[in-house]
Amino acid sequence: MASAPSKLYADDVSLLVVLLDTNPFFWSSFSLPFSKFLSHVLSFLNSILLLNQFNQVVVIATGCNSCDYIYDSSSATNTDAESGRMPALCSDLLRKLDEFVTRDQHLGEKDSLGPPTSSLLSGSLSMALCYIQKVFRSGPLHPQPRILCLQGSTDGPEQYVAIMNAIFSAQRSMVPIDSCFMGSNNSAFLQQASYITGGVYQKPQQLDGLFQYLSTVFATDLHSRTFLRLPKSVGVDFRASCFCHKRTIDMGYICSVCLSIFCKHHKKCSTCGSVFGQPQSDVPSASNVK
C-alpha cells in the first residue's frame, strides 16, 4: 500500500537512526578520544540534515546497562532556538547524552556482577526498529529508514539470540543496517547484520578522517546506493554463539526441531523441550554451523 503514494516524497528523503556506542570501558582505552569522535558524528548528523529538508535523524545511545533515545530531529526542531547561540542539535544531544551516561553508570553500580565489556547493542537495535515501525505506521508518507551502528566495543556473545532476532526483523521490514566498527577486531555481529540486511560494513582505517568515511559511505541515501560503488564486505564471520554458555563456536550441536545451537550435548533442548538421544561417539554428530 505504501509504495505508490510514497513516490510523492523525493527519492532521497531518509530517516537515519544512529546507534551511538557510549561504552566507557571501550572509549577510555581507545586511541580516538570520545569528544573527537562526537564532533565527527555531530558534523555528520548536521550534514544529513543539510542535504534535505525532510531528512530525519534519531540518535540512540548504547550503554553497558541501558539504551535510550538521546536526539530526535523531528521533535527537537526549534525548541532550543531561543535559549542561546548554540545550535539546537549540539546542545540538545550533548545534554541528553550527559544525563544518559550518568544514569547508565548508576545502573552499573547497582549490579555487582563486575564491569561488562560489551554494549547493549541488541537493546538499541530493537529500539531503532520500534521507532522505524512507528514511522511506517504513521501514514503512507514516510522517509526511507536505515540504521547506522557506530560501534566500538566488542561483541557480547550473551546477546547473540536477541541481536539475530533484531537483524531478521530488520531484514523483513527492508531496513538496511550500516555498521561502522571502530574497535580493533572485526565485529561478527555487525558483519552479519550488514550482510543480511544489505547494508554496508566498514572498519575505518584512519580514525582522524572519520567524518570523511561517514560522509562518503554512510551518508549515501538508499536511492543513490543503486548507482554507487560502496565498500563490499570481504569476508563475513558467520560463526554462531551457543545458547547454553553464549560462547562463539565453530562446531556444535543443533536441535533438529527448533535449530537451537549448543556447544555440548544436552539431554533435552532448553528452547523447545525436545528430548535428544545419545550421541554416537564414533560418528561425530556435531554439524558445521552456518
Place this chain on the structure above:
Amino acid sequence: MPQVKIIAKNFMDMVSSLPAMKLDKLYENAFICEAILRSLPPLAKKYVLQTLYIDVPITAKSMEEWVLPDGSSKHRVAIDRLIQLRIFTETVDRRRETTYRIHPTFQTNLQKLVTLGEVLPREPMSSDITVRLPSLEDLEVYALAQWECFLLQLINSAQAERPLNISPSMMKVFQRGLLSQREKEAPRLTESGFQFLLMDTNAQLWYIIREYISNSEERGVDPADLISFLLELSFHVTGKAYNSNTLTEIQRSLIKDLTDLGLVKLQQGRKESWFIPTKLATNLSVSLTDSSARKQGFVVVETNFRLYAYSSSKLHSEVLRLFSRIEYQLPNLIVGAITKESLYNAFENGIAAEQIITFLQQNAHPRVAERIPSVPENVTDQIRLWESDLNRVEMSPAHYYDEFPSRDVFEAACDYAREWNGLLWEDSKSMRIVVKAEIHSHMREHLRRQK
C-alpha cells in the same frame, strides 16, 4: 504534472544563467548555498558532501570510479548540474586529464553549516513585544486566502473582493502570457493561463516569482538581491515574528509585494513593526526539488461522472468550472458533473485531457486517494476518448486543381504528384485533384511544361 517540474527547474536554470560574478556573490550567503544544495539531484548532493573537505582538484576518472555502470547517466547529469551552477569548476590540464574543483566560497559556507549546524537568518523577536501573534492555523488560512485573492484578481474574476496594492502595471506583467487582451473584448484566459490554474500552489508561486524576478531589473532591483532575499526568507521559521528594522531598504519595499502574495504577514506594534513568514514562504526552497507539494486533496469523482469537491474556496470552484458543469454549491461542498459539453469547452480553451486527469488524481480526496486508481477508469478513459474525438480531422494546407485540358494532362499531373508523394485526393471522373501545399511550386512548373 509535468509543468510543475519544468517551472521549478527553470528557476534553478535562472540562477545558473546569472553571470559568474553575480553567482559568486550569491554564494557568499550561506542560506543560498543551502537552498541550492538541496535543489540538486541526490547524486550531486552526495558528491558535494564527499568533496567538502578535499582541497585538491579531483580527477574525473576517480569520480567515475565511484559509480556503477548502471549509474553513469545519472553521474553525468549530476556533474553537469554542478558545473552549470559553478559549484564544480572543470579544468583540463596538459595531459588531457579533467579535474574538478569545488567552489571555494560555497565550500567554506557549507563547511560552516556542517560544523556549526543550521542557524537562523534572523533572531525572532521576543514574545513580550509581539503580543498578538496569529496561531499557525490562522496564519495558513491567511496565506491561502491572500494567495487566492491574488489569483482571482489575476484572472480578472469578478469574485475578487478586496483590491490588492500590487500596482496595475505589475499585475499586467503577471498576466502577460496568461491572459489574452484583445481590444473591445473582455480579457480571456489563454491556453497557458488555464494550465497555470491547474498547477499546484507551489508551482504557481514559482511561476509568479519568476516573472517578478525577470521584471525586477526594470524596477531598479538587482535580480541577485531578490533571489537571495527570497531564498533567505524560506529559512525563517513559520509563525515567528521578525523585526522589520533588520531589513534593508530594498527588502522593505519587496516585502510589501510579498505580503500581497501571502508569503508574509505584516503586523504593526506600538513602536516597532514586524513580519511573520507563512508556510508559502518557508516552502519556497522545498519546492525547488522535484517533490511535489503534499497537500490534502478534496475531489471525489464517481463512476457516474459526478464530481464532489469538499472545498469552500471560490478559486477551486473557478478551476472546476473550467472543465465541469457545477450543479450546486453548499457551504463546504461543490457538486458538479463532467459532461461532454463541459469537456469540449475545456479542450477548446487548450486544456489537454491528461492535464484534467492529473489534476483530478493529484487532488483526490484522501478517502479515494488510497484506492488505485483514484479516479475511476471509465471516467479517465472517457475523457481521453472525448479528446481524441476532436482530433479525428487532420488539417494540412493544400492546393486544388481542376479544369484540366485533357485526360492525359490530368493523369500525368496525378502521376507527378504521386512521385513527389504529395497527392492527397483525386477525382478522375470530373478531373480534379488536391495536392499538398509544399509541392505546389513543382506542380506549377510541371503543368507549365506540359503546355
